[in-house]
Amino acid sequence: KQEVTQIPAALSVPEGENLVLNCSFTDSAIYNLQWFRQDPGKGLTSLLLIQSSQREQTSGRLNASLDKSSGRSTLYIAASQPGDSATYLCAGLGGSQGNLIFGKGTKLSVKP
Amino acid sequence: EAGVAQSPRYKIIEKRQSVAFWCNPISGHATLYWYQQILGQGPKLLIQFQNNGVVDDSQLPKDRFSAERLKGVDSTLKIQPAKLEDSAVYLCASSRQGTLGANVLTFGAGSRLTVL
Numbered sequence: 236k237q238e239v240t241q242i243p244a245a246l247s248v249p250e251g252e253n254l255v256l257n258c259s260f261t262d263s264a265i266y267n268l269q270w271f272r273q274d275p276g277k278g279l280t281s282l283l284l285i286q287s288s289q290r291e292q293t294s295g296r297l298n299a300s301l302d303k304s305s306g307r308s309t310l311y312i313a314a315s316q317p318g319d320s321a322t323y324l325c326a327g328l329g330g331s332q333g334n335l336i337f338g339k340g341t342k343l344s345v346k347p
Numbered sequence: 348e349a350g351v352a353q354s355p356r357y358k359i360i361e362k363r364q365s366v367a368f369w370c371n372p373i374s375g376h377a378t379l380y381w382y383q384q385i386l387g388q389g390p391k392l393l394i395q396f397q398n399n400g401v402v403d404d405s406q407l408p409k410d411r412f413s414a415e416r417l418k419g420v421d422s423t424l425k426i427q428p429a430k431l432e433d434s435a436v437y438l439c440a441s442s443r444q445g446t447l448g449a450n451v452l453t454f455g456a457g458s459r460l461t462v463l
Contacts, residue, residue: 239389266450278351278438278454279390286449324389332402333450335380337389 237262237329241338248315249346256310256341258325263303265327270299270310273322273340282323283310315345349373351455353439359461365427368458372420372441379416380452381424382438390438396422426460434462 238261248254258268267286271279283292285301285308292299298311308325322340329336352371360366372379377398382390393412395403398419407414411430416422426433436457442450 269451271454276459278456279440279452281451281453284449284451326389328450330403332395332397333378334392334395334403335452337391339387339389 237265237327237336239325239327239336239338241323241325241341243341244339245342245344247344247346250315250317252315252345253311253313254315254343256312256323256325256343258308258310258338260306260308260327260336262327262329263306265303265329266333267328268299268301268308269326269328269335270297270308271324271326273324275321279324312343315343317345317347319343320345351439351441351453353437353455353458355458356456357459357461359463360429361463362431363428365425366429366460367426368424368437368439368460370422370424370439370455372422372439373453376441376443376453377419378442378450379422380440380442381414381422382440384436384438384457386435393424393437429460429462431462434460436460 242257270282283299296313322342324340326335326337379396381393384390393407394414396416414424438457440452440454442452
């Protein structure tokens with residue numbers, strides 16, 4: 236059974252810092268690994284999707300990597316801004332029908 | 348394109364009452380998902396539809412939860428009777444039918460349920 240773990244649970248950094256959010260998963264048989272952003276009281280916004288054959292994806296200041304052999308993914312945020320404050324969730328897509336299993340998220344706070 | 352629509356956004360009920368949530372997915376998206384997100388946790392899949400057929404409802408508490416997707420478009424999720432532990436945000440998501448590796452889910456804003 237797939238389990239997804241995110242470390243740390245919460246992170247507070249000053250504006251401008253580069254930071255890394257970690258995600259680990261127990262079952263390497265995934266089709267893709269997705270990173271989402273969730274603002275308070277809102278739904279989930281897809282940030283990056285890394286297919287199982289890929290190693291990383293980039294979008295603006297965000298870079299996500301995937302290492303299936305070690306069961307790890309990282310989300311790198313460069314030059315953090317207060318607007319980046321949100322909860323970041325990673326999820327692995329697996330199973331015969333494409334079931335998305337989520338971690339509990341990392342709550343990020345970027346201080347001005 | 349229009350996003351995934353959900354209603355109501357908020358609902359407060361007493362335990363043992365019933366409640367229903369509605370979801371309208373993105374036009375053309377064959378797959379529809381209902382997730383339950385309890386405060387401080389990641390979303391958990393309740394049920395997945397492919398068109399109007401159920402492909403995964405293994406984590407749906409079938410003694411009190413039911414869901415349907417008539418005509419392969421809109422979907423409703425019902426809870427009857429509600430328990431205190433059902434307090435959560437119910438998220439609907441949809442995706443195109445295609446290769447699983449490229450499967451991107453689009454989520455609605457969610458329906459927040461409080462059971463007193």
